[in-house]
Amino acid sequence: MAAQLPSSFSERMMDLLGTDYNQFADSYKETPNGGVRVNTLKISVEKLQALSTLELEPIPWCPTGFYTEDGARPGKHPHYHAGLYYIQEPSAMAPVELLDVQPGDRVLDLCAAPGGKSTQISAKLSGEGLLVTNDLHPERTKALAKNLELYGVRNGIVLNESPDHIAAAFPLYFDKILIDAPCSGEGMFRKDEDMVKQWDSGTPAKYAAMQRDILRSAATALAPGGTLVYSTCTFATEENEEIIAEFISEHPQFSVITVGGTGSFAPGFGELSGTARLWPHKVKGEGHFMAVLQHVGPKVSAEERDQAEVKLSAVTRNTNKKGTAHIKSANKPEARRGKEGKFSNKSAAGAERGRQGSGEEQALAAYGDFIKDQLGWEPKGYPIFFGDHLYISPLPKERLNGLKAIRPGWYVGHVRNGRFIPGHPMATALHSEESCRSVSLSSTSNEAISYLKGETLLISQERLSIKIGTTQKGYVLVCIDGYSAGWGKWQDGVLKNEYPAGWRWM
Structure with missing residues (x-):
């Protein structure tokens, strides 16, 4: 790497690594490794390997992850735009x-942006259960939401909240929690020279708090x-082993589960040898730290957890006079969709009244007509309106x-x-067989690139896949090599492009 490592960082690493330090320092002369992770919500590992022209080498700690060869550009392929894989640094695949x-x-997923680990979690959920994914920074949630949409996540909720507000709203609720914690980023020095420039000797202590x-x-x-x-991409013990040791001492209901694995994981330092380092x-891969913490209490059913949640929420409402946990003020729903897809509390009561009665019923009727014509089946979940925009949520x-x-x-x-207009995220989460009308474009043809650029296509009726009883005219699920990429509208041999401008191939 071109950037000079800070002298105080090098001195600390010498003390930490001893005789291994020279080998560690030499690794900074090497080119960082690239990787992709197969999106099994859409395609199996075996089918992606057979379909892709990328040279793929398995990553030991992730069965769906692969190293890509130096100079590969997986983001410049239609398969990326169809959401068949996520481009991700190899070590970052380990925590999930x-x-x-x-x-x-x-x-x-508490500190989730830009969403790589959230898409990995979603693939493991296989469309069942619930993913609540969050980031504290509003700007970063844009990329987070877009990545979940691109990769076809149906059962995810994206929040822009502080961790304490989420904990107060969902006490004793989650089976699994990932904290990919904000950190000093020392493990990314080789990959991102800006991390080196932003670092000083006081940075680890700042993040530890x-x-x-x-x-x-x-x-x-x-x-x-x-x-x-709990994971970080840093080497500092005060952000890793020391944080975990302090947490365990304060929370005796938690214990560290020793990380096994493929032989790639090195043990943590001192008494926290059960944690892992890359x-x-x-x-x-780049530097990473990981700790697996188990709540030692007996597992309880979802119903029992919901009952405990009600009791704890009542206590919180009584003790939190300022309502800082957003429990007390929970009767103010996020009601209006802004230009950037956010929702505000402004005029919530009026918006709520506007959704009552015939307005909402007519909108749901229009949606029902669309799914009857286009899908032939009804997605499961709770309909939530924000203005005229409809979401199907895994939670009421x-x-x-x-x-x-x-x-x-x-x-x-x-x-x-009065008509329902399907959104792009609806298309990207569908499989070709779930749509009454579809067409598949070859990734090796100019048609696929033209579609991703937003251009109109000439498609003969014979190329359409249409279920019995469905008319030819209407919305068509456009697929690339059989995997959904977006919508088009077909009539008389012309496919009008519905691919959104902000997503197009540049």
């Missing part, structure tokens, strides 16, 4: 693997018997009251002049 997410789990607060909040949101994975001089709207919801669920579209 340690979380051991199972279909049906309730999962919280943040990390303590995040962990304490997460502890109250995890259900008894649940699992919490070192850039020992693996093909009351569960999100008082929280800043960027995306309260799967965005399926909006109603205009």
Whole structure:
């Protein structure tokens, strides 16, 4: 790397690594490794390997992850725009693997932007259960929401909240929690020279204070018997082993589960040897730290957790006089969709009244007509309206009251002049067989690129896949090599492009 490592950082690493330091320092002369992770919500690992022209080498700690060759440009291929894989640094794939997410789990990704680990969690959920994904910074939630939409996540909710507000709203609720904590980023020095420039000797202590607060909040949101994975991309022990040791001493209901694995994981330091580290001089990846924490209480059913949640929420409302946890003020729903897809509390009561009666019923009727014609089946979930925009949420709207919801669920579209207009995220989450009309474009043809650029296509009727009883004219799910990419509208051999401008191939 071109940037000079800070002398105080190098001195600390010498003390930490001893005789391994020279090998560690030499690793900074190497080119960082690139990687992709297969999106199994859309395609299996085996089918992607057979379909892709990329040279893929398996990543030891992630069964869906692969190294890409130096100079590869996986983002410049139609398969990327169809959401078949996520471009991700190889070491960053490890924390979710340690979380051991199972279909049906309730999962919280607390510091989630830009969304790589959230898409990985979603793939493991296989469309079942719930993912609440969050980031504290409003600007970063835009990329987070877009990535979940691109990769076809139907059961995810995107929040822009502080960890303590989420913990107060969901006490003892989640089976699994991931904290990919904000950190000093020392493990990314080789990959991102800006991280080097922003670092000084006081940076680890600054982040450690943040990390303590995040962990304490997460502890109250995890259900008894649940699992919490804490990870950073830094080497500093005060952000890693010391943080975990302090947390365990304050929370005796948690214990560290020793990380096993493939032989790639090195043990943590001192008494926290059960934690894990990825070192850039020992693996093909950047620096990472991971700790798996288990709540030692007996596992309880979702129904029992919901009952405990009601009791704890009542206590919170009585003790939190200022309502800072947003429980007390929970009767102010996020009601209006802004230009950037955010919702504000402004005029919530008026918006709520406007959704009552015939207005909402007509909108739902228009939506019902669309799915009858286009899908032939009804997506499961709770319909939530923000103005004319409709989401299908894995949670009823009351569960999100008082929280800043960027995306309260799967965005399926909006109603205009009494007609339902399907949204792009609806298309990207569908499989070709789930749509009554579809057409597949080859990734090796100019047609696929033209579609991704927003151009109109000439498509003969013979190329359309149409279910029996469905007319040819109407919305068509446009696929690339059989995998959904967006909408088009077909009539008389012309496919009008519905691919949104902000997503187009540049």
